[in-house]
Amino acid sequence: MAVDYSLYLVTDRILVGSKDFLLSLRKALEGGVTLLQLREKEANSRDFYEIGLKVKEMAAEFRVPLIINDRVDLALALDADGVHIGQKDLPIEVVRNMIGSDKILGYSVSSLEEALWGERLGADYLGAGPVFPTGSKKDASEAIGLATLKKIKDSVNLPVVGIGGIGPANLKEVKETGIDGISIISAILSQEDPYAAAKGLGDLWKSREINEY
Amino acid sequence: MAVDYSLYLVTDRILVGSKDFLLSLRKALEGGVTLLQLREKEANSRDFYEIGLKVKEMAAEFRVPLIINDRVDLALALDADGVHIGQKDLPIEVVRNMIGSDKILGYSVSSLEEALWGERLGADYLGAGPVFPTGSKKDASEAIGLATLKKIKDSVNLPVVGIGGIGPANLKEVKETGIDGISIISAILSQEDPYAAAKGLGDLWKSREINEY
Ligand code: NI
Numbered sequence A, B: 001m002a003v004d005y006s007l008y009l010v011t012d013r014i015l016v017g018s019k020d021f022l023l024s025l026r027k028a029l030e031g032g033v034t035l036l037q038l039r040e041k042e043a044n045s046r047d048f049y050e051i052g053l054k055v056k057e058m059a060a061e062f063r064v065p066l067i068i069n070d071r072v073d074l075a076l077a078l079d080a081d082g083v084h085i086g087q088k089d090l091p092i093e094v095v096r097n098m099i100g101s102d103k104i105l106g107y108s109v110s111s112l113e114e115a116l117w118g119e120r121l122g123a124d125y126l127g128a129g130p131v132f133p134t135g136s137k138k139d140a141s142e143a144i145g146l147a148t149l150k151k152i153k154d155s156v157n158l159p160v161v162g163i164g165g166i167g168p169a170n171l172k173e174v175k176e177t178g179i180d181g182i183s184i185i186s187a188i189l190s191q192e193d194p195y196a197a198a199k200g201l202g203d204l205w206k207s208r209e210i211n212e213y
Helices: A018-030 A045-061 A072-077 A092-099 A112-120 A145-155 A168-175 A194-206 B018-030 B045-061 B072-077 B092-099 B112-120 B145-155 B168-175 B194-206
Strands: A007-010 A035-038 A066-069 A082-085 A104-109 A125-128 A160-163 A181-184 B007-010 B035-038 B066-069 B082-085 B104-109 B125-128 B160-163 B181-184
Touching: A007 A018, A007 A194, A018 A045, A018 A194, A035 A045, A045 A066, A045 A072, A066 A072, A072 A082, A072 A092, A072 B072, A072 B092, A082 A092, A092 A104, A092 B072, A104 A112, A112 A125, A112 A145, A125 A145, A145 A160, A145 A168, A168 A194, A181 A194, B007 B018, B007 B194, B018 B045, B018 B194, B035 B045, B045 B066, B045 B072, B066 B072, B072 B082, B072 B092, B082 B092, B092 B104, B104 B112, B112 B125, B112 B145, B125 B145, B145 B160, B145 B168, B168 B194, B181 B194
Parallel strands: A007 A035, A007 A181, A035 A066, A066 A082, A082 A104, A104 A125, A125 A160, A160 A181, B007 B035, B007 B181, B035 B066, B066 B082, B082 B104, B104 B125, B125 B160, B160 B181
Antiparallel strands: none
């Protein structure tokens, strides 16, 4: 499957509130989100599964691949397109073994060493960050900055998505690192108009003005 | 695999404290625990996996099957002997599909209806309760009592383990319902001497005095 990593939305139901979650998600997808990660840190397995079924249906409607954060069992149960794991999740080689070669395996890295490790152990793409300081992930480590982001992208043969503190104000310099896309939580979901927020970021990312740099 | 359900220990690392957890567990296994369920509600996936590897090794040493609570991915990653799910976990038919027919599938029920449902959808054993009121499970529903426990056991062709508030004081009446074993958390793990607690309960369960009733 050819995956468009350019505008990768990571969900945070707590940020939006459960009631408006699916509505916000739909608007963001209408605005041009290209890849979707369902992240549920507080839900029990049944609630995760139930919301996952709805999100999967919606993602399919927009032909956007659905990636599940951390929970390999949910990814398998939902037959999602992939799973995204970080340093505090199951070991990457164990996960690859569980999901097989067809499903997308994403891996969070915050250093060049972790990036090379991830590539060697079979990640399909890397989520690198936090690029800038951010308050939207509880367990966010220190910002890695643009230089490390570029070094990571230059050192691996994998799609790299930047995550953490990325928004319209710094999109140009982020794109100049050569990475494949941006991973966004609050810059889309916490906006009053997720459609406009997604569309604005997606258009900006794809625009010639940025491409030509 | 012939499974002895008589003294089924469900872990609670928070009850014991992480530091003494493996030591308490070893003592309980020495005391005669016949089946072990690893239950980690707060740990991240990596910590769950790491503790799971240690617990699996210990369980194997005692030739006691290891069941993982809720997290099918951890059960698969650890190649545990089975998984135990409740009403707030993944749907039972989804779980059976994920783990195949060889792994043990346990199912928590608190009514006859749920018990029949669980049997129909492929559970290998039922954990029925809470039999008596208890404070050791956050999400414990109202006590089902001995009559419902007996009705469940009489209505299914599966091993049934009673859980919730079971201890030396009520073991005799619990056994009179005809169930196959007792599932214990705090009556073993929170005791100063988990060896003696397990041995006492196990001996009592197997004793002729009780059997003859
Ligand atoms: Ni959890």
